[in-house]
Every structure is written in C-alpha cells, then in structure tokens.
Amino acid sequence: MWGDIAEQAELLEAGDKTSTHFLASIVPAPSPQNEATFPRLLVVDGQQHLTTLSLALAAIRDHIADAQSDEAERIDEEYLINKCKSGNDRLRLLPTQADRAQFAAHICGTPADQPTGDSVTAAYKFFRQKPVQAEYPAAQQDVFRLEQAITSRLTLVAVTAERGDNVHRIFESLNNTGLKLSQADLLRNFLFMRLPTHGEDVYKSTGFPCRTV
Template sequence: MKASETSFRNLLEGSKQFKVPLFQRPYSWDKNNWETLWDDLMTLYVDGVEGYHFLGPIVTLAEPGTPDGISPYLLIDGQQRLTTLTLMLIALRDLLKRQDSELAEELHELYLINKFKKGEDLYKVLPTQADRTFYRHIVQATDVEKRGRIYDAYSFFLRKLERLETTESIISLNLSRFKTIVLERLTLVSITLNEDDNPYLIFESLNYKGAPLTQADLIRNYFFLQVPKQKHDDVYNNFWLPLQEEFKTVARGKYLDELTLAFWHYLRKDGLSLKQSQIYQVFKQEFEKKKHNALQELEQVIEFAEYYRKIHFPETEADSKLARWFKRFKRLDFTTCYPLILNLYHDYRRKQISLGEFEQALRYVESYFVRRLLCGMPSNALDKVFNVLYRDLKEQWSGDIVSTLRQMMLGLQRTQVWPNDDSLRRSIVEEKLYTDRRND
C-alpha cells in the first residue's frame, strides 16, 4: 500500500481511468455536500492567498494496463468526491464554451477524457453501472436526461457558476483562475493498494465502522467477493440489478433498507435469532458454514427477497387472493410472522402446498394474532414463536401441513398461548378495545 499527497490535476493527468467497482453504491451526494464543497472553493477563491483545501483520501487499486496504454484504477474509496469534482469540471467546461472555446477544449481533453480512446476507455472517471449512462451523456453533452443525482450535481455547479457571471454578483468570477483552484489547490492523499490487497475487504473496513453502508450493501459486496471477476457484469445485470430495481419501484429512496429487512427475514426463516445489525455477520458465517456455490446462494436469496417484496408490498402480488391476505397482514402490522409466511410462500411456489392450503394457513395465523390482540396479550413473545415455527412444523409434518400448523399453534402455552373462544368472548365483553385519551 502506497500513500502520497497529490492535487486533483496530478490525479487526472495522463491516460488514466478511475472505475467505480460494482460493490459500491450509486452516486449519493446531495445538496448539503455540494454546498459545503462550493463554500470551501469560494473561500479559496476570495481569499486570494496560496492556500489549499484537503479533501481526504482516494483509495485505488492499480489494475493491469490495457494494450493501448490506459492505466486503469479501481476506485475503492472516494468515489463521491472524485465524481463530484469531475461533474464540477464538466459544468465549468460548458460555461467556458461560451467564452473561451480553447480553454474549454483543453479542460475536456486533458482532465475529462482520454483523447483518442474509444468505448469506456474514453472516460477518466467511470461511475458504477447505475450512474454510467447519465455520466457519459453529460461528459459528451449529448441527449442529457435531466434527472438523477448525477445530473442534479452537474446542474447545481453550473447554476452556481452562471450566477457568479452576472453583473449583480458580489464576486467577479475569472473562469481560468477558478479552474486553477479546482485542479491545483484541492489536495488529496492518494492511496494505491498492492495486487495482494483485497479491495472488497478493505472497502468493508473503511466503511463499516462509519456505517455509511447498509447491511444489504455489505451482503452485495460479499457476493461479488465470491464470484470470479470476469462474471461480475453478468451477475450484476442478470441478478442484482433486477432485484434492486424492483425494490426501488416500491420503496424508492428506502429500497436498501427494505432489502436489508428482506435479508433479515431470509436468515430468520431457518430459525436463526439475530438482530438487524448482525445480518451481514451472520450471513457470512452461514454461507461459509454451508459451503454453497455463490451463484446458487444468490439465486435463493433473491427468490426469498421477491417473496418478501410481494408480502410486504401487496400491490406487487399478482394473485388477487394472496394480495388480499397480504394487505390485511400489513394493515395489522403482522410482520412478526414473516419467517413462517416466507417459507409457506416458498412451498406454494414449489407446488408443495396448494393455494387453498396456503390461504387456510394464513387464516390460522391471522386468527392467532387477532385473538391475542383483542385479549390484550403482549406481542413481545411472538418473535420467538414465528422464528422457529416453520422449522418445528417441518419436523412434525405428517401429510397435512395446515392441520399440523393448527395443532402446533393451539398447543402453544403460557405467554404464547392461542386464546380460546371463552377467553375471546370474555375480553370482548369485559375489556375496553380502545382507550379514550381525550381527557388524559
């Protein structure tokens, strides 16, 4: 591992490419981050002294050079800063086109692209797949789609620069001087890893304690660690990306949180008891214990994540009968039973139980929850029940899964008991179903 202080100019000069690996999340800086960087630049610009602003480390892994002379680097840490600075340069280039076309061309050819290269080798910075198309269009200034964080960052800096050009602006902007400040007075520590260093594990250690990554991010990273590098693009495009996009559709900006919950329930379906903060750690342990093929394991994880999506977002369930049940469970917040429901859904999809049997099982689960709710029984004991219920059910299964499930639930004792009809009637007659808090 080698570390050295460098400027943004030195980092970009020459035929280089900084490629964001698949195991990093898409570009995520927002307006607060952009404002902070802009304020720091304006301080340097206004002060007029030869000061510098330290941006932090850029961690890269040098890869074998290409036959046509490109020096590629895998960008392990620092993609947010490097991508943002590049988008700022693109905004500056586009403003320079109106005033000084030669300076604009110099900026484009020396610091944004590798001139005379083709395809992906053309770009000095290449974001991860989710952002790549947007970024390429902005660099080439062609068919720019005006949406997404990449475009928003570019647009933010372009507006800031344009505002300083107006006669009303307090600061008189010299674009050539501004370019020099960005390229020469923003400093970074460039850390280059050796071939023997594992980029996935280093990225994990850099980010895990600061918790900018979700458990879902870490699991994704771990899968790519297990898959041969030459298969990364295929695995990403055929497995991970479709799953991610489906969760984005229903959960929008919180899709990684929902994926994390899906993985949590996936681990609990086999009777494991764990906190959400332990998902990655336990997943890693279980995967290494089972010694499964990585792609087969990923396929199963995705399969159960899809079940979770249909159960938790009933509008995505195609079968109207199941969608009706899932809506009722979600309305009543019966997420505690998800480990059982996920397994039953799997049995249904594998045709081990019929739709009618699945519905009857859901009916028993709903009855159990509602009876306890009406009887005022605490729900804190139910996590343990549903964590192991399917595992115990499989051990006692004797042909009719629904009857076996009913008998097991009726046999629950003490704090986990299924209230009988007499208890239910008594609670309805004698207990308040709600509390009037208007006079509290």
C-alpha cells in the same frame, strides 16, 4: 464542497499562492482489466468525491464553451476524457452502472433525458449555476480561478492498495465512519469484487447495484 472550492478561489484572487484544503482520501487498487498501454485503477473508496469534482469541471467547461472553445477543449482533454478512446474507455472516470449513463451524458456532451431526482444531474446543474450567481461574478478570470481551485488547491490523499490486498476489508473499514452499510450492501460488494473480469456482465443480467464495481 462548493464552499471549499469558492474559498480557495477567493484566496487565489487575493494573491495567496500556497493555501490548500484537504478534501478526502481515496483508495485506488490495480484493476484486473489493466493493460500495459492503457492503465486502469479500481476506485475502492472515494468515487463520490471524484465523480462530483468531474461534474464541477464539466460545468466550468460548458460555461466557457461558447466564448472560449479552446479552453473548454483543454479542460475536457486534461481532466475528463481520453481523446483517442471510445465507449467507456473515453471517460477518465467510470462511475457505477447506476450513474454511468447520466454521468457520460454530461461529460461527453450528449444530451439525455434526465430522470426526476437524478443525483448526477442535480450535481451538474448545481455547479453549472454557480459561476453566474450574483455572489460569485461570471468574469472569465473568476471561472478559471474555480478551475485552478479544484485542480491544484483541493488535496486528495491516495492510499494505493497493492495487488493481493483485501480491498473488501479496506472498503468495509473506511465506510465504518460514514453512512453505515447493511450486511446486504457489504455482501453484494464482496461478491462483485470476486468477479473482477465479468462483473459487468453479471450486473447487466441481474441489475444489482454496486458501489465499487
């Protein structure tokens, strides 16, 4: 992903205004917790891409925070948070429960103890280091080109499921091309999809991980 971002930033620097890079497809579906004044979507497939891109934007925000706090605030409010919300609703993207605390710590800027081997922290640190490495200078215009590359040059195709669609079947079909899921994984995801309004409570009481809830 970093190679794709850097390539698009270099094309921008060279004056290319039209090139884009297809990154992935995502499958959003209407959330059973949707509200008229605060729409929500369930990410059936593509959460990993969205999580990684959000961490990259958080790293760019934090890189410029001291020198250009107004621009850092702009990135925050445009892509990462819902300014007037609190709790889970403050996050534009709400990852799975296993990653949620660490993700929120980086997005909301509240330091947390980082466990060894935590993939969210590793991804954030990776993107945090990139703007200051020798092969990509840390000039402010370069950093903003990275932001532009992420937000306008990486193409995500959204295949939106309608209410009543079998999202479990969609999820199972799409994941046939990647890391094969065990029958236990598929069964667990199916069960959580059948608990749309109180899946959170069931997760907290059982500790089951689930990629799609």
